[in-house]
Amino acid sequence: MSKPILIVGGGPAGLAAAHSLATFGQSCIVVEKEDRLGGAPILEGYAKLVPSGEWAKDAIGGMVDRASGHELVDVRTSTSVTSFSGEAGDFTAGLSDGEPVNVSAAILCTGFTHFDSANKPEWGFGTYPDVVTTTQVEQMVSSGQGVRCPSDGRKPKRVAILLCVGSRDRQIGREWCSKICCTVSANMAMEIREELPDCHVYIYYMDIRTFGLYETKYYWKSQEEFKVKYIKARIAEVTSDGEKLIVKGEDTLVKRPITIPFDMVIHAIGMDPNVDNPDLSSIFGVDLEPHGYIDKASSYSASGLTNKSGVFVAGAATGPETIDDSIAQGKAAAMAVLEQRQLAARLVS
Amino acid sequence: MPIHEKSLIRPENLQVHENLEVEGVDVSGHWSTFIESRVVSDYNEAIEDEISALPGGENIHRCWQCGSCTNACTVHAINADFNPRYWIYLIRMGMESELLRDKDIIWQCVSCNKCTYACPRDVFPEGVMKATAHWLELKGHTPKSHSTIFDEIFSEQVIETGKIEDGRTIRRFFKQTGQALRQPWLEEMVKRMLRNLPIGMLTRMGMANFIQPKTSGWSGARDAIKEYVAEQEAHHRAALGLDDLVKMAETELKTGAAK
Ligand SMILES: Cc1cc2nc3c(=O)[nH]c(=O)nc-3n(C[C@H](O)[C@H](O)[C@H](O)COP(=O)(O)OP(=O)(O)OC[C@H]3O[C@@H](n4cnc5c(N)ncnc54)[C@H](O)[C@@H]3O)c2cc1C
Ligand code: SF4
Numbered sequence: 001m002s003k004p005i006l007i008v009g010g011g012p013a014g015l016a017a018a019h020s021l022a023t024f025g026q027s028c029i030v031v032e033k034e035d036r037l038g039g040a041p042i043l044e045g046y047a048k049l050v051p052s053g054e055w056a057k058d059a060i061g062g063m064v065d066r067a068s069g070h071e072l073v074d075v076r077t078s079t080s081v082t083s084f085s086g087e088a089g090d091f092t093a094g095l096s097d098g099e100p101v102n103v104s105a106a107i108l109c110t111g112f113t114h115f116d117s118a119n120k121p122e123w124g125f126g127t128y129p130d131v132v133t134t135t136q137v138e139q140m141v142s143s144g145q146g147v148r149c150p151s152d153g154r155k156p157k158r159v160a161i162l163l164c165v166g167s168r169d170r171q172i173g174r175e176w177c178s179k180i181c182c183t184v185s186a187n188m189a190m191e192i193r194e195e196l197p198d199c200h201v202y203i204y205y206m207d208i209r210t211f212g213l214y215e216t217k218y219y220w221k222s223q224e225e226f227k228v229k230y231i232k233a234r235i236a237e238v239t240s241d242g243e244k245l246i247v248k249g250e251d252t253l254v255k256r257p258i259t260i261p262f263d264m265v266i267h268a269i270g271m272d273p274n275v276d277n278p279d280l281s282s283i284f285g286v287d288l289e290p291h292g293y294i295d296k297a298s299s300y301s302a303s304g305l306t307n308k309s310g311v312f313v314a315g316a317a318t319g320p321e322t323i324d325d326s327i328a329q330g331k332a333a334a335m336a337v338l339e340q341r342q343l344a345a346r347l348v349s
Numbered sequence: 350m351p352i353h354e355k356s357l358i359r360p361e362n363l364q365v366h367e368n369l370e371v372e373g374v375d376v377s378g379h380w381s382t383f384i385e386s387r388v389v390s391d392y393n394e395a396i397e398d399e400i401s402a403l404p405g406g407e408n409i410h411r412c413w414q415c416g417s418c419t420n421a422c423t424v425h426a427i428n429a430d431f432n433p434r435y436w437i438y439l440i441r442m443g444m445e446s447e448l449l450r451d452k453d454i455i456w457q458c459v460s461c462n463k464c465t466y467a468c469p470r471d472v473f474p475e476g477v478m479k480a481t482a483h484w485l486e487l488k489g490h491t492p493k494s495h496s497t498i499f500d501e502i503f504s505e506q507v508i509e510t511g512k513i514e515d516g517r518t519i520r521r522f523f524k525q526t527g528q529a530l531r532q533p534w535l536e537e538m539v540k541r542m543l544r545n546l547p548i549g550m551l552t553r554m555g556m557a558n559f560i561q562p563k564t565s566g567w568s569g570a571r572d573a574i575k576e577y578v579a580e581q582e583a584h585h586r587a588a589l590g591l592d593d594l595v596k597m598a599e600t601e602l603k604t605g606a607a608k
């Protein structure tokens with residue numbers, strides 16, 4: 001029996017890779033630093049996912065069950081990799097729980113870190129309790145509590161969603177588009193309008209990037225069926241008059257300053273590179289690309305290659321990705337590992 | 350003036366003080382001109398709801414401000430201030446004072462529907478123009494336009510008789526809009542009709558002026574249409590809160606009289 005494959009990170013990408021490998025008879029070890037599998041959708045308590053509309057706990061929960069229930073998948077939660085040496089086909093990985101393991105390859109599925117809105121203090125997060133993030137609203141919805149103003153539990157009458165918080169902003173060194181937040185925000189706006197029909201939802205945008213088929217299902221639908229309003233403006237600051245939040249900016253279409261009262265302001269936070277990436281880079285000897293994500297090699301020969309032979313990468317570890325794409329990349333990386341195993345076997349015989 | 354050339358500072362927003370003293374210092378005159386704030390300090394969500402309750406306005410919330418309607422617009426080509434895209438935005442964001450600045454040109458839409466065919470989102474801008482003009486009239490911001498008066502005379506006649514008699518319509522229209530009946534173009538038209546139309550038809554047209562023919566068995570249809578129109582009008586008045594306004598005015602009058 002060949003050596004196991006090391007999968008670092010048990011989010012959608014890692015779970016998909018583990019399940020694919022196990023299905024093809026390849027054993028693997030999933031090392032997850034948190035105490036549970038599932039990645040961001042489970043750890044952060046997302047509600048209904050785009051584009052499936054399924055609850056995260058069901059959709060990703062199902063992936064957790066399928067992977068961890070497989071006899072060839074060895075799950076190590078609350079664990080991380082401390083050292084990694086050797087060469088493709090014969091690596092030794094030191095684990096924080098003590099015993100080193102011998103593996104033939106590694107797939108880094110270490111994902112992203114949520115942008116911390118405290119880094120944009122002008123938008124009021126941390127100062128005013130009713131300024132929240134998309135993850136907080138996801139939790140309000142998934143817990144069944146409903147969308148309420150944290151300050152006093154009231155139902156908001158007017159909500160602003162600010163897009164690109166922590167993305168596309170050179171001021172804070174983040175040039176990338178986080179790809180999914182436009183769609184997630186449009187979906188969230190519809191959820192709010194559905195739960196609270198009297199609540200008006202305004203989305204402040206620079207561009208709307210509900211790419212591909214998301215255009216109909218989220219952007220158009222949110223406007224046409226749910227009357228969500230989109231305003232082209234990047235907000236300057238969020239303050240308070242003691243009663244309401246005051247959103248200030250320029251309405252670029254009428255070329256006029258706006259100071260509009262709101263009950264709740266939601267930051268559509270972006271996907272930062274995983275804060276662990278510098279460590280992962282030095283432990284595994286993989287390069288980071290200029291934004292700080294793990295650098296991918298050319299994908300024309302095989303998927304998920306890094307600069308280091310035998311170390312693969314998949315999902316949001318490589319840059320902002322959707323769940324569906326992270327899963328596809330996890331499976332593609334598993335396929336790349338199997339291809340190499342096949343090649344090696346042929347060379348030996 | 351095309352929208353992108355619009356000045357941000359309007360003459361009426363300049364405040365010149367003939368007599369102004371600040372902390373004992375006289376600062377009157379032009380050199381201390383102030384500019385009124387242009388800040389939009391709230392959205393009035395009611396206006397979009399009201400206009401979308403009127404026929405033609407139903408799809409206004411779909412607009413994504415691409416400008417295709419304005420680019421296609423017949424009237425815009427002649428008068429750059431005529432800008433359907435811009436008005437749709439003002440309505441959606443509830444910027445009423447801004448909209449009212451253009452109240453005297455919105456009715457100029459000629460219903461050519463070029464915008465309807467250009468709009469990628471089926472907003473039906475022509476309908477929105479109609480609904481907006483209607484809204485302005487119902488709210489008392491503009492007098493009844495000639496086209497509204499014409500529509501009323503025309504439909505009243507059709508509803509009553511099931512037929513349309515042009516001579517009467519035109520006479521009543523001119524009368525109600527204070528126009529002379531003797532218009533050169535009209536006289537020319539009548540002359541040519543007399544010259545070219547068959548005698549039988551002319552006689553029938555002439556007779557129709559006196560005997561007011563009706564479509565036989567029309568009364569059932571008439572009552573049904575009237576009922577429907579009344580229903581629609583009540584619905585529009587309710588959407589715009591007009592009855593409440595009337596009630597408020599009445600109570601004010603009453604309490605005023607009691608005082
Ligand atoms: C608010 C919000 C809502 C979203 N909603 C959707 C949606 O509806 N649909 C959609 O397609 N996408 C959505 N996304 C994007 C989605 O979260 C990502 O596509 C997805 O989580 C990426 O999966 P992943 O497995 O690559 O990474 P992650 O989900 O980040 O999983 C990485 C895993 O690796 C673990 N890990 C990290 N570092 C280490 C380490 N050093 N050692 C061991 N383990 C480690 C982490 O604990 C985590 O479990 C949303 C994102 C945000 C911010
Ligand atoms: S997906 Fe939309 S909100 Fe997110 S960073 Fe890109 S443009 Fe901004």
Ligand code: SF4
Pocket residue numbers: 418421422423424425433457458459460461462463464465474475478
């Ligand atoms: S229908 Fe009215 S708004 Fe539309 S293009 Fe013609 S004139 Fe312009």
Ligand code: SF4
Pocket residue numbers: 411412413414415416417418419433434437467468469470471472473474
């Ligand atoms: S063409 Fe349609 S979508 Fe575009 S600005 Fe005009 S009404 Fe709006």
